Structure formats: structure tokens, C-alpha cells
Amino acid sequence: MSNNRAYKLPHALHSIGGHSLEGNSKARSVNPATGEVVGTFSVGDREVAEAAIAAARKAFDTTLWPQDPRTRQMVLLRWADALERDKERLATLLTATNGKPLAQAKGEIAGAISEIRYYAGLSRHNPGRAMEVAPGEISITLREPAGVASLIIPWNAPAVLLIRALAPALAVGCTAITKPAPQTALFTAACMAPLIADASLPPGVVNVVLETGHEIAETMTTHNDVDVVSFTGSNLVGQRIMSAAAGTMKKLSLELGGKSCCIVMEDAQIETVAPKIAAAAMIISGQQCTAARRVLVHASRMKEMKAALSAALSGTKIGNGLDAGVEMGPLIDAASRDKVWDEISRSFDLADEVVLKGEKLAGPNGSAFMSPSLVAHSDENAPFCQEEIFGPLLVLEPFETEAEAIAKANNTVFGLSASVWTRQSDSAWRMARALRNGTVWINDHNKLFAEAETGGYRKSGLGRLHGYDALLDFTELKHIYQSVGAV
Template sequence: MQNNDNTGRYQALHSIGGEASEGGAEALSINPATGELIGRFPAGGRAEAEAAIAAARHAFDSTLWPKQPRERQLALLRWADALERDLSSLADLLTRTNGKPLQQAKGEMLGAISEIRYYAGLARHNPGHAQEVAPGEVSVMMREPAGVASLIIPWNAPAVLLIRSLAPALAVGCTTVTKSASQTALFTAACMAPLIADAAIPAGVVNLIFETGYEAAELLTTHEDVDVVSFTGSNLVGQKIMAAAAPTMKKLSLELGGKSCCVVMPDADIASVAPKIAAAALIISGQQCTAARRVLVHESRLQEMKQALAAALSEARIGNGLEASTDMGPLIDAESRDRVWGEIEQSFDIADEVVLRGAPISGPQGSAFLSPSLIAHSDDNAPFCQEEIFGPLLVLEPFSNEAHAVQKANNTVYGLSASVWTNQTDTAWRMARALRNGTVWINDHNRLFAEAETGGYRRSGIGRLHGYDALLDFCEVKHIYQNVGVVGLG
């Protein structure tokens, strides 16, 4: 990663086997808040993916990296320290490439740094277990690195979503090929730069490639020398990855989106709950898979919630993420904004009520601003209640009792996250156990931690990232048996 001082613009290059590469046509990185050019990166493809996979395979097969947990721990700690030193500049670049408010970018960086240190600790604690299955017969189960891991990283939270895959993969001893989202390529390059430059890490352990198409990603899911695919993104792409990986039976770690419900019980304090739900809906401009999308509220509080949510959403200050007053930045690019706006407009046509009608917001050419919308609807089978619309749209739905709320909330192909809002502890836990989601928050939303596994039921994915169990996504378990006999007994 280089900063060209003559132009003030960034340039990123592929890193393959420890060497920088310019392979591919030049691609541009654009600030979605201003439309300005941030920098350039090479749009690679199949050739770069082939070379990166070969480098990772060679490093796994011919270096001691998979067998050196102490060295892996130290490498991760050095990476975390380097990112901490550059926190301000990295957060600034994250906001410029992604659009999110600078304070959110700083929070994401702090969370990512914390997570690297968490996995640095686990690098030296990935034990199996042993047992005597019969007299003198010993079975030992060892957790070993799976091999070469390909990591396909999205643009919406490019620090945390990179590190929650890359850190556990490196911690257990895998070698890696990371493919960054094109929109945040410059940030990913800057974030990985200290790791790539670390001379103590064998060449080929950490590889980074970019593309604007799909050739490289396709090869990363089909190549015989790739053992694990870790992907965060849409369910449709996840299905394609599963199909592509099937012939080679790769391990898969997939987080594939959601349609998160906030279930507001009759006793909830609407005045205090509504602003929190609005903030949960507008995180990353609604472009987060755990963002609040549906608000299920008891029918006795429906009108009150309409007014409170509409007011909270209307008060969001929309603008350039580098401005301190901004609550919500742009969507990732103008093309995505236009697609999301088209989906939201269609919802207006069939919803029972349009409570708050958002709209695209004019700005500099190439910017991608969109104000939030709120609709009310009783039928949870409506398309906008079922399909993930990746932007600032909330759907308000009434329910009559607990069973009705659970039935509506679970009427979805997704199962990533949900929240329950109530002052009654027994109600909260009863509802949380009934909701079929990988994460359920009580009186909160979007609270994610390095120590706590996240992942989804049903079409929200396979595997778990964050937490100790994330190591399993990058490990194989080997059973070693020996009959050693028993002293004095034959």
C-alpha cells in the first residue's frame, strides 16, 4: 500500500508470495460521499488467483508456519500493535472508501484490533482431547490447520469482517489468500500492509488480491489446492459458492445475510426503545446483515411506535462521514443506492401504510445518499418482510400475543439475529429461546464481540465466526489411535 504524496491519492497492489504485483487493468476507488477519486488498484483475475493459491500451498507444505503457534501469536500481536499506531489514518481511509461516519470507523478499527489480540491468545490454545477407549487403547484427537484458506471479504465492515476470518485462520496455522471487495480495496490493502511487510512471516502465508469481476473469486472456490472458503455476503452468492465447492468438498464458513426482527413487547418503553431501534436500522446506512429490518410491536402499542420510530429516523443527520455531525453516511456506491431505492419504492406500492417516505438525496456527482423509510404492514409474507433489502428501510408489523410474535418472526428463510425488548426477564428469555436465530439480543441490538460466536440458522449461513468456535472453521480434527497395552496384564 502506497500513498502518492504528489497527488494525495492511494495506490494498492496485489501481494502474492511476498511480492507486490500490478497484474490487471487499473481500477478506481471512489468516495461514495463526495464522488472524488481516492486512489487506484489493479483489477486482477484468474492469473493472480492461481499465483496466490500456489504461493499459499507452497507455504503450507514447505514451511514451519503450521507448526509454530508461538510464532503465529507474536505475528498477530505485531499486526495489532501496528494497526493501533495507525488507527486514525486507517479509520479515515475506512470512512473515505466505505462512507460510514468516522466515529463508527474508529469503533470498527478498535474492535478489529481487539479481535486480533484475542486470536493471538488462542493461537497457543487450540487443544484436542485424549481418552482411553479400552484397556491400554488410547485415542488422541488433534485439531490441525486445514490448509489453504481463501477469504472473500465484503465492503460493509471491511476491518472486522476481514479480521474475524483472517485472524483465526492464521492463528490455527492456515495459509491464506484474501480477496478484497473492490469498493474497499484500498482500505484492505492498508489494513493488511503490516502483516504483509512482516519479515518473520514466511512468504506465501499471507496473500492479497483484488478484482472487479468474478474470475478470481470463482477460482478461490473451486481450486483443488484450496481447503477452506470463508465468505460473508448475500445468500444467492453463498449458494453459488456451496455448489462450486461441492466437487472438491471444501470446508465452508458462510455468513449469508439476514432479516433481523426487533420484537417489542407490550411493557416496553417505546420512547426509549424507538431511537435505539432506529440506530440499529441505520448502522452502515442499513448495509449490515444484522441491521434491524423488521419491528414487531404489540398491537396495543402500534400507533405509538409509528410516531416514535418515524421521528427517530427523521432526526438522523445524513452526510459525509468525515463530518462530526453525521449520523448516517451514503450507501456504498451510486449503483447500489439506485438498486436499493428501486426495491424500497416497490415496497411503497404494496405496503398497508407508508409512515415515512425516504428518497435519494442530491449530492456531488457520484455520491450515494438515501434517506430512511418506514412502512407498516400486517402480512409477514410480503416481499419486503421476507427479502433482504440492503439499505435504510424498516418494516413495522403488529402482533397480538407472544406466540403470534414468534410465528411472525420465525416466518423467514433467514436466521441470523433478532432482539427482544421488554422489562420482564422471564419474558425476554422465553422469547429469545423461541426465536430461531444465531444471535438474540435483549434490550439491545448489533452488539458483537470477539469472544462471542456469530452465525446463522437456515439460509443465514454455515459455521461460526468470532469466538473460540471460529477456530473450528479453519481446522480438521485428526484421530490418532494406538494400543499401548497395560503394565502387568499381558
């Protein structure tokens, strides 16, 4: 028997109350670059979700976890250390399940480890305030853990997007149920395994449930014993979660869609700006909410930018993320690739000009490759300028004045991120303040890290993740008053 036949594929189980549990069925995890089965995972249902919620509720109500910041800090630090020891294997598994180039996967694992350590420090710094509001009258305000947190994690950056929700939730003393996307469930289970195995973690503080449909997610969103829902994903699903959670008035942390604009001013150095914007557009094959999607260019530089962006995009090396030198992997799966391709194809018929016409690329059966596309269009109200297309499409739009650029960029239902490209610092800061976005980069794009909050205006979501303010999404504010008498 060959080594390949003898090798047993990994299988991920639910983890509830400190116990690993098999489901009634299992599903396959498929490599989107090869179509090969990477492993399998248990598939749960409403009963599994209710058991996980009950375990998290019990842990919050009956253990010292919510009151013990020093234990929380050490649990998080040991988790980070365990991930660092296993980072090479985890990065390979991330690429195998998600498709992104291995260098990007390694960078994501490193960022996730850094973020755990950041919140480990903050676990011992969640201060309130005290005031004497009148003679002998003491007013104290405390931030307390909100309770049980449901975390619904997407597939596009499954390490960082897991940690940026779970780490602050644990840091403040919440207990949690994590439900990863099915495409990357195998990776999430491996990433969380050393945390769940920590002897100092009370059973039920961290639970993992897996599914291929929506029954578990719906239960996590509507259950009376869940106090917080944290979700990263599409605007449509975010709206459904808001509606479903209304009956129980849960706290919501939602990072939703985006349509990030890059505003390139007349004085920008096109030859250096274009490759950076191309890279920002093709990150995770365009499957990132902050990816560059619209490029607003001063009309006098439009021709130059078309040529430079087209060259940068067409030069992107596409392939299996585990192969050396690959800059862009497949989309997450064939069904998503086909849906995105239909959306991009419609832009070819509507745009003023198709500068670079991408295509679905041949590959192994079950793979999901596509090459980048670039179109130019003058009307920002076109559907492909307004709607989030979660794939490798970039739209070029001309403007004449700074005011017009701001008006075009702000003409959107989203408000997640944007960037300004200019050598004039006064112009850059003036525009950064005028843009209605949660993050604005100057002469850069997609710079995300633990210390700086991420989130959006308008339909891009509620709350903030990363940074100190992420703690606020998982806490409640309590005021305690006592009159002790004046001296």
C-alpha cells in the same frame, strides 16, 4: 502547482508470496459521499489467483508456520500494535472508501484490533483430548489447520469482517488468500500491509489479490489446492459458492443474509426503545446483515411506536462521514443506491401504510445518499417483509400475543439475528429460546464482539465467526490410535 495537484493518490497492489505485483490494469476507488477518486488498485485475473494459491500451498506444505503457535501469536500481536499506531489514518481511509461516519469507522478499527489480540491468545490454545479407551489402547484427537483458506471479504465492515476470518485462520496455522470487495480494496490493502511486512511471516502465508469482477473469486472457490472458503455476503452468492465448491468438498464458512426482527412487547418503554432500534436499522446506512429490518410491535403500542420511530429516523443527520455530527453516510455506491431505492419504492405501493417516505438525496456527482423509510404492514408474507433489502428501510408489523410474535418472527428463510424488548426477564428468555436465530439480543441490538460467535440458522449460513468456535471453521479433526499394551 497546488498541493492537491502534487498529491499522489495511493495505489494498492496484489501481494503474492511476499512480493507486491502490479496487474494488467487498474481500477479507481471512489468516495461514495463525494464521488471523488480516493486512489487506485491493481486488477487481477485467474492467473493472479492461481499464483496466490500456489504461494499459499507452498507455505503451508514447506514451512513451520502450521506447527509454530508461538510465532503465529507474536505475528498477530505485532499486527495489532501496528494497526493501533496507524488507527487514525486507517479510520479516515475506511470512511473515504466505505462512506460510514468517522466515529463508526474508528469503532470498527478498534474492534478489529481487539479481535486480532483475542485470536493471538487462542493461537496457543487449540487443544485436543486423550483417552484410554480400553486397557493399553490410547486414543488421541487433535485439531489441525485445514490448509489453504480462501477469504472473500465484503465492503460493509471491511476491517472487522477481514479480521474475524483472517485472524482465526492464521491463529490455527492456515495460510490464506484474501480477496476484498473492490469498493474497499484500497482500505484492505492498507490494513494488511504491516502484517505482510512482518519479517517472521513466511512468504506466501498471507496473500492479497484484487479484482473488480468474479474471476478470482471463482478460482479461489473451485481450485483443488484450496481447503477452506470463508465468505460473507448475500444468500444468492453463498449458494453459488456452495455449488461451485461441491466438486472438491471444501470446508465452507458462510455468513449470508438476514432479516432481523425486533420484537417490542407491550410493557416496553417506547420512548427509549425507538431511538435504539432506529440506530440499529440505520447502521452502515442499513447495509449490515444484522441490521434491524422488521419491528414487531404489540398492537396496543403500534400508534406510539409509529410516531417515535418516525421521529428518530427523520432526525438522523445524513452526510459525508468525515463531517462532524453525521450519523448516517451514503450507501456504498450509486449503483447499489439505485437498486435499493427501486426495492424500497415497491414497498411504498404494497404496504398498508407509508409512515415515513424516504428519498434519494442530491449530492456531488457519483455520491449515493438516501434518507430512511418506514412502512407499516400486517402481513409478514409480503415481499418487503421477507426479502433482504440492503438499505435504510424499516417495516413495522403488529402482533397480539407472544405466540403470534414468535410465529411471525420465525416465518422467514433467514435466521441470523433478532432482539426482544421487554422489562419482563422471564418473557425475554422464553422468547430468546423460541426464536430461530444464531444471535438474540435482549433490550439491545447489534452488539457484536470478538468473544461471542456470530452466524445464522437456515439460509443465513454455515459455521460461526468470532469467538472460539471460529477456529473450528479452519481446522480438521484428526484421530490417532495406538495400542501400547496394558501394564
